[in-house]
Amino acid sequence: MKDKKQKILIWDIESSLQEVLCFDTREQNIALDNIEIERYIHCISYKWYGEKKIHTISQLNDTNFKKHIHSDKYVLTEFSKIISQADIWVAHFGVGFDIKMFNGRLLLSGLPPLPNIPHYDTCLLARSLFKLNSNKLDYLAKQLGYKGKTENAKGLWRKCFEGDEKSLKQMAKYNRNDVDILNFVFEKMMPFIKIHPITPKDAKCKNLICQSSNIEFRGYGYNKNGKYRRFQCRECSTWGSYKI
């Protein structure tokens, strides 16, 4: 018996280069008033967990794209509608990058903020749960026997910044592959995660993408609230406990 009530959104951003003026190519600190065009978002790809299709919202979908090649307002508006429907979102280093980048763009574009949505950050989780050589998405996916990130053509970001449509399509493809890899890594990591943003009640698997009732009781545990019956899911091996 599986119960997949939560809508879990797996997503990833591709942001642009920014245009700056500087004296030296080795210059590390660019004066803020030398920023000509602030970075923005080329595209966002996403997938609802459990569904096959990976969608992309790209600058190219904006009917006025050719008039303002550095605008991401369309991407921001459309993705706001999508992420607002999610019960939980998943992104790799999403807490440090994707959600901040998105929120910053909303602020500067005069768009409304997002609701507070619980999330899983697979990068921060990998960092806290495992001692691996790298917590990069590409590395994690390959170590788990899956494909890695797509190799990008040289100068792709520059061409996207210049509004080249072919390159933006290529960027969207790269973006969708990242979402596919993220979905794979997230699924593999889930049974190891002990703290979830939402906890299924009763004797059910705590892994939100499983939630099976096919569990096996394996001993007892105690905490400040009393005695718990410990169990393991027969389908995904996730551990959980049930207050008695």
Ligand SMILES: [Zn+2]
């Ligand atoms: Zn399970």
